[in-house]
Amino acid sequence: MSGTRIIQHVNVMVDNLEEGVAFYRDVLGIELDDTPALDFPSQFFKFSNGTQIHMNEFADVKPYRAHFCIIVDDFNDVFRRMKTAGVIDIETWGKIRRLESGAMQMFSRDPSGNLVEIGSRPGDVIDHDILSDDLVQISDDNLLYQSGRNDPRRGQAN
DSSP states (O other), rough: OOOOOOOOOOEESOOOHHHHHIIIIIISSOOHHHHHHOOOOOOOOOTTTTEEEEEEEEOOOOOOOOOOEESHHHHHHHHHHHHTTOOOOOSSSSSBBOOTTTEEEEEETTTOOOEEEEEEOOOOOOOOHHTSSBBBSSSGGGSOOOSOOOOOOOOOOO
């Protein structure tokens, strides 16, 4: 499809703006962005490529598996902050793993229950203490999440 370039923003609904801001700014390390004057509590965040997160305080239904992924500059640092905060989720998509590409994959829940995937770049060095942590499973049988559904349908690129 011509003209499709980047995702401009992802909208995240939170129950408490201050808790949400603290999580995305302090735990994930995402920079705050200018936020327009709206008639409801909100905060925008920005990434180096121009993509934003638009956070709004509204009660909303949270999906269980739906998520978005953030590739971080320092997976080791983010892992440690998330572990300290107790927000790593290994129930939804399994333990932290190294994908076939070499990238690390981890999931967390923000204070409102939104699921966020955190990834590293394939060549990033991951500290040994993280690779040996109980929340991490590095093995050939944990390269991808296995649902047990045995339904291999998938979309194909043209």
